[in-house]
Every structure is written in C-alpha cells, then in structure tokens.
Amino acid sequence: MQQDQxxxxxxxxxxxxIGNGWIARFLAQGFEVIATDPAEGAEARMRKAVDNAWPALERLGxxxxxxxxxxxxxxxxxxxxASADLIQECAPEREELKRRLLSDISHAAKPDAIIASSTSGYKPSLLQETCEHPERVIVAHPFNPVYLLPLVEIVGGKATSADVVKRAKQCYESAGMKALVISHEIDGHIADRLMEAIWREALHLxxxxxxxxxxVxxxxxxxxxxxxxxxGPFLTLHLAGGEQGMRHMLEQFGPALKYPWTKLEAPELTDELTDRVVNGCEHQGKGHSIAELDKRRDDFLIELIELQKKYWPLANLNGEL
Known part of the structure; x- marks a missing residue:
C-alpha cells in the first residue's frame, strides 16, 4: 500500500x-511517528513493545x-x-480524560490536522463537544493487536467535516488497514457491539x-x-440456506429467534464468577507467559491474513466482490 502523501x-x-500497536503499524508502513505519554517509564515500555512487534511486521513485509x-x-x-498531520489519541477509556485531552490537542494542533480517538465505545459527538475545532475530530477505533489486525472503524460526529472523514479513510488505508466508515454513530460502534453480545452470553454460560x-x-x-x-455471520448463514440462500435460512430457522436461548443482559460480575473466569483463563495459559501467547497469536494471525488474501482477494468493506 502506497503511503498517503x-x-x-x-x-x-x-x-x-493500543497506542504502541498504532506506533508499530505506522512505523512499518513508512511513516514518521512521534509518541507522547506523561507516565513515568513510558518511553522504555513503548520501545520494548515496538521491538517485540517488529519481527511479526518484518514477516508481513x-x-x-x-x-x-x-x-x-x-x-x-x-x-x-504541533506539526502532526494525524493525531491518534489512545488514552484510557475515561470520558472526562478523553474530552479534556482532545480539547488540549485541538488547541495545539495545526489547522489541517486530523484528530482521531481510538475509543472503543464513546460517540465522536460527545468527545468533540469541548474541542476548538470539532470538525476535525473523529473516532478511529482499531483492534488489538493493532499492528496486525487491519480493521479500523471510522466514525464522524455531528460537527465532523465530510472531508476529514474522507482524508482519514485514505490515510488509514495507506497504512494497510481496512477502513470501515460508519455512517451513524452509536455507542460501541459495530464490531464491539457484536463482540459484547458474545461476551455477555459467554459469561452467562x-x-x-x-x-x-x-x-467456550x-x-x-x-x-x-x-x-x-x-x-462473517451473514454470508455464513446465507450458505446454510442451501441453493435458496438466506431466504430459505430465515424461513426455516427464523422462528427460533423467538426462543429464549440467549441472555442479552450481562450477569452480575460476582466474586465467584470473577474467580471462575480468571482461574479458567490462567489454566488455559498455564506454562506459557503472556509474551509467548502474544507470539503464538501473532504467528497465527500472520498466516491467517495470508490465507484470507488467497481465498478472498477481492473482498472489501463496501460489499463489492
């Protein structure tokens, strides 16, 4: 992918x-990157994280x-x-912190800079309310590990310029990403809402x-x-309908949607449930450090990315095949 000039x-x-994942991705795509964080020891942790991600990025190219x-x-x-063309905010998921930080960024950034929040849940209209230039503020929500997973959800707020959304899409695509522009802002965007539904049901089970x-x-x-x-879920079920596709699938299995199979409300996160989840995960990863599990995940994702290219090279996020 050619870099957006x-x-x-x-x-x-x-x-x-998330911030370190963005850093690694943009560096691997040939961008000049400046990182900032007020936390003590942030630079050392950042450089270690980028060093750890680099071998996987070298394999991808x-x-x-x-x-x-x-x-x-x-x-x-x-x-x-001050001189950035794109500013990617990756602060902890706390509303007041993000609003204050984005406001400070808006005051300090140059006039044509794109200001993006990595928030997984907040609407851009909420985040841009206190900004001096709300028209330049968007949500650009990635997925961990950012340096490998290509999806980024781009969402404009009520005050966001259409040109900013267009420029942002071009920028993220030039960084090797699949940019999904969401036309209507909602809490949690698209992918996290779907993952949240599965996560809640998993906790109930x-x-x-x-x-x-x-x-699970x-x-x-x-x-x-x-x-x-x-x-994905829709085309998978389209095949489940045989030659008649989704229409037959809905006619045959649609009534089951009325059955009380799922529990959309999240269960109370009691101490007992917390222990079950924590102990279960620790048992699954027993004998392996987080770094080892990270590497295993990255190795798998690299092969999966190449496999997706082989079997669906024409797939894109506009629904065209």
Whole structure:
C-alpha cells in the first residue's frame, strides 16, 4: 500500500497496548511517528513493545523507508502534536480524560490536522463537544493487536467535516488497514457491539456452570470462528440456506429467534464468577507467559491474513466482490 502523501507525520498520544500497536503499524508502513505519554517509564515500555512487534511486521513485509529509527518520544503534549498531520489519541477509556485531552490537542494542533480517538465505545459527538475545532475530530477505533489486525472503524460526529472523514479513510488505508466508515454513530460502534453480545452470553454460560472458559473458547475456535474469519455471520448463514440462500435460512430457522436461548443482559460480575473466569483463563495459559501467547497469536494471525488474501482477494468493506 502506497503511503498517503498528505500524511507525513503521525503523533500517537498514549503508549499503552493500543497506542504502541498504532506506533508499530505506522512505523512499518513508512511513516514518521512521534509518541507522547506523561507516565513515568513510558518511553522504555513503548520501545520494548515496538521491538517485540517488529519481527511479526518484518514477516508481513515492511514498506519502503520503514524503520524503528523514525520513532521519536516527546513528553510535552503540545510539542508532540504541533506539526502532526494525524493525531491518534489512545488514552484510557475515561470520558472526562478523553474530552479534556482532545480539547488540549485541538488547541495545539495545526489547522489541517486530523484528530482521531481510538475509543472503543464513546460517540465522536460527545468527545468533540469541548474541542476548538470539532470538525476535525473523529473516532478511529482499531483492534488489538493493532499492528496486525487491519480493521479500523471510522466514525464522524455531528460537527465532523465530510472531508476529514474522507482524508482519514485514505490515510488509514495507506497504512494497510481496512477502513470501515460508519455512517451513524452509536455507542460501541459495530464490531464491539457484536463482540459484547458474545461476551455477555459467554459469561452467562460460565456463571451458570454450563461450560468452562476453555469450552467456550473451543466452541468459537473450532466452530463459528473458522467460518467467520472468511465470511462473517451473514454470508455464513446465507450458505446454510442451501441453493435458496438466506431466504430459505430465515424461513426455516427464523422462528427460533423467538426462543429464549440467549441472555442479552450481562450477569452480575460476582466474586465467584470473577474467580471462575480468571482461574479458567490462567489454566488455559498455564506454562506459557503472556509474551509467548502474544507470539503464538501473532504467528497465527500472520498466516491467517495470508490465507484470507488467497481465498478472498477481492473482498472489501463496501460489499463489492
């Protein structure tokens, strides 16, 4: 993917898991990146995280000019964002913190900079309310690990300029991402709302003693997840209808939607449920460090990304095949 020539410098505000993932992705695509974070020891943790991600990115293939040496850490927020073309906010998911931070960024950024929040839940209209230039503020929500997973949900708020959304889409696509522009803002956007529904049902199954965390994971890994990785839920069920496709599937299985199979309300997160979930996950990962599990995940995702390219090279997010 050729780099968007209008975006030369990217600033990442916040160097947690998501922020560091953005840093690694943009560096691998040949961008100049400035990172900022007021936390003590942030720079050292950031550089370690990027170093850990780099081998996986090398396997996928680096863009021309891609180098870790193009990463600069600037602790002063105003200096960090002053010359950036794209500013990606990655602060913890707290409303007041994000609103205050985006307001500070809006005051310090240059007039044509795109200001994006990585929020997984907040609407852009809420976040841009206190900004000096709300028309430049969007949500650009990625998925962990950001340096490998290509999806980014782009959402404009009530005051967001259509041109900013268009420019942002071009920018993220030039960083090797699949940009999904969401036309109507909702809490949680699209992907997180779907994942939240499965997560709530999974917690009920564990809480009710129906399944362990390992059994729930296996049901996705060896079942629906394999199909969803290529086709998603709708096209998967379209095939379930045989030659008549989705119409037959809905006629045959539609009535089951009225059955009380699922529990959309989340269960109370009691100490007992917390222990079941934590103990189950620790048992699943027993004998392996988080770093080892990260590497296993990354190795799998790299092969899966290549497999998707082989079997569905024409797929895009506009529904055209």
């Amino acid at each position: 209008t975006i030369k410098q990217v600033t990442i505000v916040g160097t947690g898991v 680096l863009a021309d000019g891609a180098s870790i040496d193009r990463l600069t850490f600037e602790p002063d927020l105003k200096k960090a964002v 564990v809480n009710d003693g129906v399944a362990t965390t390992e059994e 994971d296996a049901s996705i890994v060896y079942g629906a997840g394999m199909r969803w990785a290529l086709m």
